[in-house]
Amino acid sequence: MATIDRKKQIVDAATNSFSLFGYKATTIDQIAKIANVGKGTIYTFYKNKEELFHEIISSLIKEMKDGVEDILEEDLLFYEKADRALFKLLEFRTDHQLMIKLIQEEKELGTPTVKEVIQNIENMIIDYLKTIIQKGIEKGEIKPCNPELTAFVMLKLYIALIFDWDQLRKPLEKDEISDLFKLYLLNGLSNR
Amino acid sequence: MATIDRKKQIVDAATNSFSLFGYKATTIDQIAKIANVGKGTIYTFYKNKEELFHEIISSLIKEMKDGVEDILEEDLLFYEKADRALFKLLEFRTDHQLMIKLIQEEKELGTPTVKEVIQNIENMIIDYLKTIIQKGIEKGEIKPCNPELTAFVMLKLYIALIFDWDQLRKPLEKDEISDLFKLYLLNGLSNR
DNA sequence: AAATGACCAAGTGGTTAAAATAGTCATTAA
DNA sequence: TTAATGACTATTTTAACCACTTGGTCATTT
Structure with a gap:
């Protein structure tokens, strides 16, 4: 389909960032930027940083x-x-x-x-x-x-x-x- | 003998202090005070804090x-x-x-x-x-x-x-x- | 209805001054 | 002469401060 899978983008971006910088040094802004997604979008999929981390x-x-x-x-x-x-x-x-x-x-x-x-x-x-x-x-x-x-x-x-x-x-x-x-x-x- | 065994006093004081507060939180001043000894006296027996620690x-x-x-x-x-x-x-x-x-x-x-x-x-x-x-x-x-x-x-x-x-x-x-x-x-x- | 980024409160980090500390050494006491 | 000392110094550590960042929210936009 034409619509982009924002959730996948977020997960991919987060996985890369956590892998490169670790949990603490990875910021939500960073993930949003890499994922080409607004910061708020992340919070429509995950309650918080920790939940996103746990999914990964x-x-x-x-x-x-x-x-x-x-x-x-x-x-x-x-x-x-x-x-x-x-x-x-x-x-x-x-x-x-x-x-x-x-x-x-x-x-x-x-x-x-x-x-x-x-x-x-x-x-x-x-x-x-x-x-x-x-x-x-x-x-x-x-x-x-x-x-x-x-x-x-x-x-x-x-x-x-x-x-x-x-x-x-x-x-x-x-x-x-x-x-x-x-x-x-x-x-x-x-x-x- | 009448003279006091300063080395023993130092070792005893240091042992007590290390046991109570650990290595880092124990100060040389503290040890000297407890041992009833001048600070310089400690350095006539031991090169530094670490050497005293190692003896203990x-x-x-x-x-x-x-x-x-x-x-x-x-x-x-x-x-x-x-x-x-x-x-x-x-x-x-x-x-x-x-x-x-x-x-x-x-x-x-x-x-x-x-x-x-x-x-x-x-x-x-x-x-x-x-x-x-x-x-x-x-x-x-x-x-x-x-x-x-x-x-x-x-x-x-x-x-x-x-x-x-x-x-x-x-x-x-x-x-x-x-x-x-x-x-x-x-x-x-x-x-x- | 889904996505967003300006916004906020809380926390982190950098900076500088004050305090503490390990170790020295000239002086004193024995 | 030798042993003991504590005032002194150079180096760390702590404290206080503020600017900046960060996680998370939500009114607005798409």
Whole structure:
């Protein structure tokens, strides 16, 4: 049709701006300007800046889920599923412009809204892992355990290995991390 | 003797002040006042504020080590040693006034000197765990593995379980955490 | 009915002066 | 002679101020 999709323009402009400058440093005026739209128009679609932000984060979360949804269905062993999913989901922290900016803003400015949103994303990851773990338990591949707590531990382990360990020693390769996951969480350190 | 031990007075005053107000909010004037000592006297013992702080942290680290040194010698299984040591060492974060204040200051102000000092303390913990792990490997109790990396993972796991999990769900009991350590890292999740 | 930008109250940022602070050093006390 | 000191200084930090920006509204225009 001839009419322009103002909502899409706004969302696109906001996504770009949030990705480039972060949440706090992005202004509504800026978004309106980039979107070629009056400022008031934005408020006909969204109650406020935060709501617009949350819509964009919803898309990000959807995008993340879409990237791993097939893993759930594939015929893989528990640890392969978990390993692949975690890598794909955590890869956003290094590859996805918006996610990179959000992590940076949380660390450097501690913007509450951003903190909250990152927590939401982590909760999504935990939720997703939970499903994998539950299936693993049902199939008898792994011992019965609290799926949510286990998901939480797995996420923490991967974050530590991928993003924290290199502050002490030289970074680990992807394969090494997968092996460590198998050693530590799957087979355990015990010799008996 | 009749002469007063000015150095001790300074260290005591500084320890109290750092414990109460943190590193940044403690002033040299304040320390001198509490210690009943001229400000210049402090600089006859220490090059600057940071050096005085580091001396006090050295004492803290010594205190922490002293609290767990016997564990190394006791006739315990690997996981008992590791579990007890980690608990005792991490307990300082909730029980030791100075440590509490430092953790708080790192989170709220991000004072670089404090960050550095907390990193030193964590390195000490990792070093200590490393010894326990190496002994465990030598005795054949656990599989061969990178002791430092394993220590790092164990520390991260305990911190996550003790201090982070309760932001999602209800806090875990000490016993639960020990059991989780055995389940996750020692025996592993695998069913075969 | 949808879109808009001038408008407003609240908050941020830049500026400068005043206060506080870490560290020095000439003087004093032992 | 040596140890201790606090007035002093250079550098930060804080406070107060105002101009500017910002998120959000709403009467007007399209």
